[in-house]
Amino acid sequence: MEITIIGSGAIGGVLGAYIARAGVNVVFCDIEQEHVNHIRYKGLRIEGPAEEFVVKGEAYTPEELIARNKQLDWVFICTKAHHAQQALDQVCQLINKDATIVSFQNGLIDLKVPVQKKVSEPLCCFVNFSADYLEPGRILYGGVSSVAIGEFNGTSTDRLKVLKNILEHWGPVKQTHNILGYLWSKLSYAALLYATALVDETMATVVDRKEFRPALIELCAETLEAAHVKNVNVHSFDVWRPELIFPRENQKQELLNAEFDRISTWMAKNKKQKSGIWRDIAIRRRKTEVDFDLVPILEIGRQHNLSFPLTKFVIERIKELEQGAKQMSWDNLMDLKKLYEDDVLR
Numbered sequence: 001m002e003i004t005i006i007g008s009g010a011i012g013g014v015l016g017a018y019i020a021r022a023g024v025n026v027v028f029c030d031i032e033q034e035h036v037n038h039i040r041y042k043g044l045r046i047e048g049p050a051e052e053f054v055v056k057g058e059a060y061t062p063e064e065l066i067a068r069n070k071q072l073d074w075v076f077i078c079t080k081a082h083h084a085q086q087a088l089d090q091v092c093q094l095i096n097k098d099a100t101i102v103s104f105q106n107g108l109i110d111l112k113v114p115v116q117k118k119v120s121e122p123l124c125c126f127v128n129f130s131a132d133y134l135e136p137g138r139i140l141y142g143g144v145s146s147v148a149i150g151e152f153n154g155t156s157t158d159r160l161k162v163l164k165n166i167l168e169h170w171g172p173v174k175q176t177h178n179i180l181g182y183l184w185s186k187l188s189y190a191a192l193l194y195a196t197a198l199v200d201e202t203m204a205t206v207v208d209r210k211e212f213r214p215a216l217i218e219l220c221a222e223t224l225e226a227a228h229v230k231n232v233n234v235h236s237f238d239v240w241r242p243e244l245i246f247p248r249e250n251q252k253q254e255l256l257n258a259e260f261d262r263i264s265t266w267m268a269k270n271k272k273q274k275s276g277i278w279r280d281i282a283i284r285r286r287k288t289e290v291d292f293d294l295v296p297i298l299e300i301g302r303q304h305n306l307s308f309p310l311t312k313f314v315i316e317r318i319k320e321l322e323q324g325a326k327q328m329s330w331d332n333l334m335d336l337k338k339l340y341e342d343d344v345l346r
C-alpha cells in the first residue's frame, strides 16, 4: 500500500509524517519545490505539543509525480479547498479505478473525477486538529482533536475501515454514517473562526470577550439554519456543541456563556493560537477559503428566502482584509456587533 499526499502542508504534512513514521509507504507531493526538497533530503519536521520528530520521505512536485508515472493507490487531497479540484485533475492520469481518493478540506467541496475513470466517489475526512505550515520542511502541530471519516452516502464500506487503520497511525479516528453532519458543524464553527480572524489577536482572546458573544452566536446560528434547511443533522465535536446555538429558541444564555468559556479555554491550550484564516491573511498574504465556507451559506439562504446578514458582513470584511482594503482590528467586531444590535435584534 502506498499513500500519496497531494498538498503536504499543515494537515497533509502532519498526517503523512505520522503515517510514514509508522512504516507505511507515504509519497509527499506539494507544489512548493523548496518544501519538497526539504522533505526529500533533510526531512519533514513536525513540531507538536508533546513531541518533535523528523521524517524523511519520497517527495515530488506534481510535475515530478507525473514524470514518475506510477499509478496511485490511495490519494489524500490535502490542499486548501480552492486548490483541491485542480490538484486532483493534475494527477488524474495516474489514477485508475482501483484508487481511493480522500478529501480533507474544511468547507463544501465536491471533488469530481472524470466518469470514464470509473473511480468510486471520494471518501471524506473531517479534520479538527490544528496545524500550520511554518516554512519549507517545518510544520507546527497543535495537538490531537477530532477526526472523523465517512462515505458521502453514509454507507459503511471496507475502504472506510482501511482508511481508519491508516489514519490511526496519527490518532483516534471516528467512522461515521453522518460525515455531512460533521462537515456542516465544522462550517458553523468556521464562521466563528472567520470572525476571530477579523482581529489580530488569538482565537481564545476574541472568544473570551463577552460583549461580542451574542453577535458571534447569531453568526454561527445562521450557518446552522442553512444546515437545517438542507436537512443536515449537525454533529458536535470536541468542545463545539451546535445544539446549544440552533434552533435559536432552545438557546439558554447561561449554557452558551459556559460553552464559549470552554471554547476559549480549549483554544488557549492549543499550540496553534490563531486560525488558518488569520494566517492566510496576515502571514501568507493570500486568499482564505471563504468562497467554500461561508459564501455557499449565503447562497443557500437566498434559495430559501433567508437573509444571513452577519455571514454576509463577515464575508465582505474578510474579502476586504484579503485585498488589503481594511486592516484586522477590534473595530471590525464592533461593526459586527452593531449590525447585530441594529438589524438583527430589531
Ligand SMILES: NC(=O)C1=CN([C@@H]2O[C@H](COP(=O)(O)OP(=O)(O)OC[C@H]3O[C@@H](n4cnc5c(N)ncnc54)[C@H](OP(=O)(O)O)[C@@H]3O)[C@@H](O)[C@H]2O)C=CC1
Binding pocket: 006, 007, 008, 009, 010, 011, 012, 029, 030, 031, 032, 062, 078, 079, 080, 081, 083, 086, 087, 088, 090, 104, 105, 106, 107, 127, 128, 129, 130, 131, 132, 133, 276, 289
Ligand atoms: N491547518 C489547520 O489547522 C486545519 C486545516 N483544515 C483544512 O485542511 C485543508 C488543508 O489546509 P492546510 O493543510 O492548512 O493548508 P496548507 O496551505 O498548509 O497546505 C496545503 C498545501 O498544498 C499545496 N498545494 C496547492 N496546490 C497544490 C497542487 N496542485 N498540488 C500539490 N500541492 C498543492 C500548497 O502550496 P501553496 O501554499 O504554495 O499553495 C500547500 O503547501 C483546508 O481545507 C483546511 O481548511 C482543517 C482543519 C484544521
Ligand SMILES: CC(C)(CO)C(=O)C(=O)O
Binding pocket: 106, 128, 129, 130, 131, 193, 274, 275, 276, 277
Ligand atoms: C483552528 C482550526 C484548526 C480548527 O480547530 C481550523 O480549522 C483553522 O485554523 O482553520
